[in-house]
Structures are given as structure tokens and as C-alpha cells.
Amino acid sequence: xxxxxxxxxxxxxxxxxxxxxxxxIAAGKIVGVDTAPADFSANKTIDASGLVVTPxxxxxxxxxxxxxxxxxxxxxxxxQAAMQGGVTSLVCPPDTDPVLDEPGLVEMLKHRAxxxxxxxxxxxxxxxxxxxxxxxxxxxxxxxxGCIGFAQAEEPIxxxxxxxxxxQYARTxxxxxxxxxxxxxxxxxxxxxxxxxxxxxxxxxxxxMAETIRLHTIFELVRATGARVHLCRISSAPGLELxxxxxxxxxxxxxxxxxxxxxxxxxxxxxxxxxxxMTPPFRSQRDRDAxxxxxxxxxxxxICSDHTPVDDDEKLLPFGEATPxxxxxxxxxxxxLKWAEECVSPAQQGLSRALAKxxxxxxxxxxxxxxxxKVGSIADICIFDPAVRWKVEAKELASQxxxxxxxxxxxxGRVRTTIVAGHIAFERV
Numbered sequence: 001x002x003x004x005x006x007x008x009x010x011x012x013x014x015x016x017x018x019x020x021x022x023x024x025i026a027a028g029k030i031v032g033v034d035t036a037p038a039d040f041s042a043n044k045t046i047d048a049s050g051l052v053v054t055p056x057x058x059x060x061x062x063x064x065x066x067x068x069x070x071x072x073x074x075x076x077x078x079x080q081a082a083m084q085g086g087v088t089s090l091v092c093p094p095d096t097d098p099v100l101d102e103p104g105l106v107e108m109l110k111h112r113a114x115x116x117x118x119x120x121x122x123x124x125x126x127x128x129x130x131x132x133x134x135x136x137x138x139x140x141x142x143x144x145x146g147c148i149g150f151a152q153a154e155e156p157i158x159x160x161x162x163x164x165x166x167x168q169y170a171r172t173x174x175x176x177x178x179x180x181x182x183x184x185x186x187x188x189x190x191x192x193x194x195x196x197x198x199x200x201x202x203x204x205x206x207x208x209m210a211e212t213i214r215l216h217t218i219f220e221l222v223r224a225t226g227a228r229v230h231l232c233r234i235s236s237a238p239g240l241e242l243x244x245x246x247x248x249x250x251x252x253x254x255x256x257x258x259x260x261x262x263x264x265x266x267x268x269x270x271x272x273x274x275x276x277x278m279t280p281p282f283r284s285q286r287d288r289d290a291x292x293x294x295x296x297x298x299x300x301x302x303i304c305s306d307h308t309p310v311d312d313d314e315k316l317l318p319f320g321e322a323t324p325x326x327x328x329x330x331x332x333x334x335x336x337l338k339w340a341e342e343c344v345s346p347a348q349q350g351l352s353r354a355l356a357k358x359x360x361x362x363x364x365x366x367x368x369x370x371x372x373x374k375v376g377s378i379a380d381i382c383i384f385d386p387a388v389r390w391k392v393e394a395k396e397l398a399s400q401x402x403x404x405x406x407x408x409x410x411x412x413g414r415v416r417t418t419i420v421a422g423h424i425a426f427e428r429v
Contacts (some may be wrong), residue, residue, distance in 0.1 A: 001025075001026075001043050001044065001403050001423060001424075002024075002025065002026045002040065002041065002042045002043045002044075002173060002420060003023075003024070003025040003026075003042060003044055003045075003046065003379075003419070003422065004022065004023075004024055004036070004040075004042035004044070004045045004046070005022060005023040005024075005025070005045075005046045005048050005053055005381070005383070006022045006045060006046070006047055006050070007020065007022070007047055007048055008020070008021075008022075008023075008048025008051050008052065008383065009048075009051070009052050009053065010023065010033070010034075010053045010373065011052055011053070011054045011056060011351060011352050011355055012023075012054065012281065012360075012372055012373040012374070013249060013353075013356035013359065013360045013361075014356075014359075014360040014371055014373075014374070015056070015372060015373070015374055017033075017302035017373070018349065018352050021033060021034040022034055022036070023053060023373065023381070024036045024037065024040055024042070025039070025379040025381075025422050026274055027301060028378065028421040028422035028423070028424070029245070029377065029378060029379055029422065030373055030374065030375055030377050030378075030379050031087075031375060031377060032375065033373065033374065033375055037420070039424075042114050043091035043104065044424075046076055046202065046383070046417060048214040048416075049387075050384055050387070051350070051383050051384060051385050052384055052385075053373075053381060053382075053383050053385070053387055054359060054373075054381070054382050054383075054384070055355075055359040055360070055363075055370065055371045055372055055380060055382065056087065056088025056089060056304075056359070056361075056370065056380030056381055056382050056383065056418065056419070056420065057085065057086050057087040057088060057089075057332060057333060057358045057367060057382055058087070058088070058089040058091075058294055058358065058359055058360060058362035058363045058368060058370050058371050059082070059087045059089065059091065059183060059304055059305050059307065059329065059332060059362070059365065060091045060230075060232075060302055060304040060321075060362050060365065060366060061091060061093060061232060061233070061254050061256070061258070061305065061306050061307065062078070062087070062090045062092060062120065062123070062305055062307040062328075062329060063092065063093060063095070063307055063308045063309065063325075064078045064079070064090070064092055064113075065078065065096070065114065065121070065309060065360060065400075066096065066109065066216055067096050067097065067098065067099060067105065067108070067109070068096050068097025068098065070402065071311055072187060072309050072310060072311045072400065073309040073399065073400040073401055074313075074400060075112055075113060075116065076116065077398060077399060077400040078306070078329065078399055079113070079116050079118040079119055080118070080307065080398040081307075081327070081330050081397065081398040081399035082118065082119040082329050082419045082426050083119065083147075083330055083398075083420075083426035084329075084330050084334050084398045084415060084418075084426060084428075085182075085305075085329045085330040085331070085333060085415060086332075086382030086383075086384060086415040086418050087119060087305070087329055087332060087382075087418075088119050088120060088370065088380035088381075088382070088418065088419075088420050089111065089119060089120045089122065089366075089368055089370045089371075089380065089423075090119050090120065090122065090259070091122050091123075091124060091148065091304075091366055092109070092121060092122065092123045092124060092265065093124055093151055093153045093282075093351070094123065094124050094125055094126040094127075094150075094151055094153055095153035095154065095155070095339075096109075096130060099126045099130050099131050100123055100124070100125055100126055100142075100147070100189050101126035101128075101129050101130060101131070101137045101146035101347070102154065102166055103124065103138075103141045103142055103144065104145075106123050106125065106142060106145040106146050106147055107145050107146065107425045109121065109123055109155065109352075110123065110145075110146045110316075117297070117420075117425070118420060118425050119420060119425075120210075120368075120370070120380070120420070120421075121323070122146070122148045122225075122366060122368060123140065123146060123147050123148070124147060124148065124149050124150060124151040124178055125137060125142035125143070125147035125149070125150050125151075126142075126150065126151070126152070127151055127157075127166055127177060127245065128152065128154050128157065128162065128166070129206040131152055131155040132152050132155070133152070133155060133156060133157035133158055133159065134162060134165055134194070135161060136162070136165065137150070137273070138173055139169060139170065139173065140173065140372035143173075143175065145218070145309060146237040148176075148366055148367060148368070149175060149176040149177065149230070149366070149381050150166070150170065150176075150177050150178065151177070151178035151179065151180050151181075152179065153180075154180065154279060156182070157162055158184055160217065160221075163221060164221055164225070166224040167222070167224075167227035167229070168225050168227070168286050169219050170223045170225075170227050170228070171227040171228070174228070175228075176228045176230055176366075176367070177227060177229050177230070178229075178230045178231070179218060179220055179229055179230070179231060180231070180232040180233055180280075181211050181212075181214035181215045181231055181234070181239065181278065182206075182210050182211055182214055183209075183210040183211075183214045184201070184212040184358070186206075186207060186209060186213065187205065187206030187207055187421070188209075189204055190204045190205050190206035190207075190265060190281070191203055191204055191206075191277065191281065191319065191320050191326065192204070192205055192206070192269060192281050192282075192285075193205060193208075193266040193281045193282060193283040193284060194206060194207040194208070195266060195283075195284055197266040197267060197269060198266065199249040201269065201272065201319075203269075203319070203361065204320075205326065206280065206281050207282065208235075208237070208238050208239065208287070208342070209238075210234035211234070211235060211236050211238070211239040211280070212236070212238045212239050212242055214241070215231070215239055215242045216242070216247075217230070217404050218244070219246050219251060219253075222246075222251050222252065222253060222386055223369055224252065226252065227252070228252040229252070229253050229254075229255075230254045230255065230256070230365055231243065231254070231255035231256075232255075232256060232259070232304075233256060233257060233258045233262055233280060233304070233306055234256070234257055234294075234300065235257075235258075235280040235281070235283050235287060235291075236283055236287045236290070236292075237286055237287045237289075237290035240290050240291065240294045240299055240300070241244035241290075243294075244254055244294070244297075244299045246357075246382040247299065248357070253298055254301045254302075254365045255295075255299070255301055256300065256301060256302040256303065256304045256362075256365070257291055257295070257300050257303055257304070257363050258278070258303075258304060258305070258306035258328070259301075259303050259305055259306065259328055259331060259332055259335040259336065259404075260282070260306065260326060260328065260335070260404075260405060261280075261282065261283075261288065261291055262288070262291055262295070262303065262335060262338075262404055263288070263335065263338060263339070264276065264278075264282045264288070264337050265282050265283065265284060265285045265287075265288045266281065266282050266283060266284060267285070268282055268405060269282065269319070269323075272318065272319035273319070273405065274315055274316065274317060274319050274322035275326065275403050275404060275405045275407060276317070276325060276405040277315075277319055277322045277324050277325075278325065278405075279325070280326050283325075292339065292342075292343045292352075295339060295357065296325070296343065296348075296353075297341070300357075301361050301362075301364075301365055302357050302361045302362040302365055303329065303332070303335075303336050303339075303357045303358050303360070304332075304362070305328030305329050305332040305359075306325075306326075306328055307326075307327060307329045307399070307401075308324070308325030308326060308327075308328070308401070309325070309327050309400055309401020309403075310322075310323045310324075310401050310403055311400075312323045312402075314373035315403045315428040325337060325403075325407060326401070326403055326404045327397060327399040327401040327402065327403060327404050328404065329399060330398065330399065331404060331406060331411070333358065333359055333382070333384060333413050333415065334390075334412060334413045334414075335353075335406075335411070336354040336355070336357060337351070337354055337357050337386065337411075337412055337413040338412070339354060340353060340354035341412070342353040343369060359371040359372075360372060362385070368377070378422075379421060379422040380416060380418055380419065380420055380421065381417075381419040382417075382418055382419075382425065383415070383416045383417040383418075383419075384413055384414060384415045384416055385413070385414050385416055386412065386413050387412070388412065388413065389410050389411070389412050390407045390410070390411060390412075390414050391409070391410050391411075392404065392407055392408065392409050392410075392411060393407065394407060395410075396426065414428070415428065
């Protein structure tokens with residue numbers, strides 16, 4: 001199909017474009033920006049007057065719950081949620097059941113996703129067999145099957161020698177290792193940020209040093225091996241300062257933050273609201289403010305949804321017993337825009353900077369052919385209305401997981417159209 005998107009505000013951070021320009025699409029790719037190629041005749045024209053046209057969003061952490069956890073969500077429901085959120089590329093952690101530690105499982109997941117003809121799915125392979133932290137997986141075979149990197153999800157590697165060998169192997173073949181820095185013992189069993197709120201509510205705490213101690217270990221191993229490491233869902237001010245210094249030193253690292261952590265603090269637990277039970281936990285206002293600043297100065301490279309759908313049976317429980325996690329695919333765009341509205345001055349091009357964190361920069365970290373709108377690139381596009389305000393309600397969410405700490409909030413930015421590889425995958429009427 002040949003598409004002509006006209007009259008929209010085209011924002012492409014990768015190519016420093018923020019102007020009213022038309023897009024022309026054919027055979028799944030962008031064939032013209034602002035100027036139509038010779039003899040171009042559109043099958044369909046989309047009038048984007050008053051709307052923003054941007055690359056399809058790239059989400060660095062989205063649990064689709066297949067295989068193994070279909071009672072929490074299905075591939076069909078979560079891919080539809082991605083389409084409604086304008087997310088066209090999804091990076092999936094390996095903590096499925098069974099764990100993504102065999103090439104056949106990875107191939108099956110990619111085949112299932114491709115058959116739905118919606119978002120592109122990019123799995124992370126398990127770094128160790130069964131995520132048990134003992135034996136390295138066959139990384140080369142998993143890469144051939146379609147994995148773009150290797151991770152432990154929330155499972156720690158207790159033996160530092162195993163992590164050292166994993167980084168050495170990854171460096172040899174130029175693989176990226178994705179790690180969430182948390183000491184496996186400090187804060188073990190903790191369910192809230194260590195501080196006044198947790199003490200007042202009688203909740204066991206997870207101190208920020210659980211993050212910083214692990215960061216020190218990772219940085220020493222990166223210095224020794226030269227491996228490329230992506231740090232997932234950083235949550236604390238001290239952790240961000242360590243990352244800032246490590247980047248200045250020249251270590252090959254990048255990091256992301258969960259969209260919820262840009263706005264929420266431990267105070268938002270309220271009276272034991274299980275929707276606010278997250279991993280890592282919401283931390284203090286000081287930490288939240290440091291996250292916002294780190295997005296501005298580039299210490300944090302990308303924003304992810306940390307999409308983790310949880311069913312009612314596991315969420316509608318007392319706070320300490322509830323399963324951590326929240327839906328996020330349909331909120332990613334709006335929460336990024338909310339950061340720009342609240343923290344970035346007009347002179348700093350807030351809209352473009354927010355979109356960069358969920359498109360261009362995220363694609364760069366994952367090494368994906370996505371996140372830009374130049375001639376010849378894959379036509380993954382999100383068209384949204386930045387002025388529309390919408391209320392977050394469970395019944396409006398396509399995800400099978402209806403739980404988020406933002407239920408009842410009014411957010412700005414509503415996706416109108418999502419285009420994947422040149423075909424219209426979602427249109428809001």
C-alpha cells in the first residue's frame with residue numbers, strides 16, 4: 001500500500017527534524033520526506049493536521065507474558081496494547097516459562113509475534129541457563145535465533161565469577177548484556193523504598209545502596225572486560241551519580257528508567273495501594289527529581305514502559321503480598337510527554353527530547369533498525385494528538401493487565417494512528 005501522510009508536524013529526533021512536512025510510504029518503507037518521489041500515487045491519504053507524526057515508539061522492556069503466563073496476558077492482548085500506545089518495536093525480557101534459553105523457544109515467540117502482523121518483537125535471551133546464575137547459555141545460537149542481547153531479568157547472579165565470564169564472552173562477540181543492578185542480599189524480601197514512608201507503614205525496605213553496591217561491581221567488571229552493558233530501570237540518585245561518572249570515564253554503558261519512576265515516589269503508596277507495588281520500588285522525591293534531571297542531561301539514555309501485566313488474583317491483595325508490576329505500553333507516550341511538560345522549558349525543545357527517549361535513543365541502545373523517518377527506513381510511524389487529554393481507566397486499556405498507579409489520572413497525548421512496516425495497524429475513530 002502507498003500512503004501519503006500530509007499536514008502533520010513531523011518530529012524526527014534522529015535527523016533533527018521538527019517541521020510541517022509530508023511523508024510518503026510505499027512497499028513498507030519511507031520513500032519521500034516532504035517531497036513525493038516521481039510518479040507517486042497514494043492508495044490512501046492521512047490528514048494529520050494538528051497532529052504529530054513521529055517514529056514508532058521503541059520500548060526497551062515489555063513483558064508479553066508468553067510463553068507460560070497466558071493467564072496474566074496473551075500476545076494478542078499485549079500487541080493490541082502496543083498498537084494503541086504507538087509502540088512498534090518491543091524488547092522482551094527472558095523471564096517467561098519456560099525461560100528463553102533455547103533457540104527453539106525464541107524462534108517460536110518471534111513466529112507467533114510475526115503472525116499477528118503488528119509490533120516487531122525483539123527477545124532478550126537468558127544470560128544463564130534457566131536464569132539460575134550458574135551456567136552460561138549458548139549465546140551464539142540464541143543470537144542466530146533472533147535475540148538482540150542477554151539478560152537475567154530480576155534473577156541475580158550470586159557468583160561474580162559467572163558474571164565475569166559472561167561479560168568476557170559477550171565482549172568477544174560484541175553482544176550487549178542487560179542488567180538490573182540490585183544486590184541479591186541487601187533488601188532481600190524488601191517491598192518498599194527504605195525510608196520514612198516504609199517505616200511508618202511497617203513495610204520492609206530496599207535501600208538505595210542495594211543498587212549502588214551492584215553498580216560498583218558491574219563497573220569493575222566492565223573495566224576488566226570492556227563489555228557493553230545496558231543498565232535497566234535505574235531508580236536512585238546515588239546510582240545515577242555513579243553512572244554519570246562512569247560515562248565520563250568512558251565505560252561502555254547505557255541505562256534506562258521505567259516511565260512510572262519519572263513521576264511516582266514512595267509517598268504514592270498511599271494507604272497500601274498495591275497498584276504502586278513495583279520492582280524496583282518507588283523511591284524518595286529526591287531520587288525522583290534526580291531521575292528527571294538525569295533525563296535532561298543525558299545520563300539516562302531512554303525511557304521504557306517496564307510493562308508487566310499482572311492479573312487480579314495476584315494484584316488485589318495486601319500490599320506486601322501483591323505481585324509487583326504495572327501495565328505501561330499504553331502510557332509510555334503520555335508519561336514521556338508529562339515529563340517534558342513539567343521539566344523541560346520550551347527553549348529546550350521538550351517534545352522532541354521526550355520523543356527521542358522513546359524512539360531514536362531507545363533504538364540505538366538495542367541496535368534496532370527503528371526510531372527514525374529518513375528515506376529508505378522501515379515505515380514504523382506513530383501519529384498522535386498532543387493536545388488531547390484522556391483519563392486512565394481500566395476499561396479503556398487493551399492490555400489484559402489493568403493495574404497501574406496512574407488509574408484515574410488525566411494525561412495528555414493520544415495516539416490516533418499506528419503504522420507498522422507501511423500498513424495501518426491501528427486507527428482510533
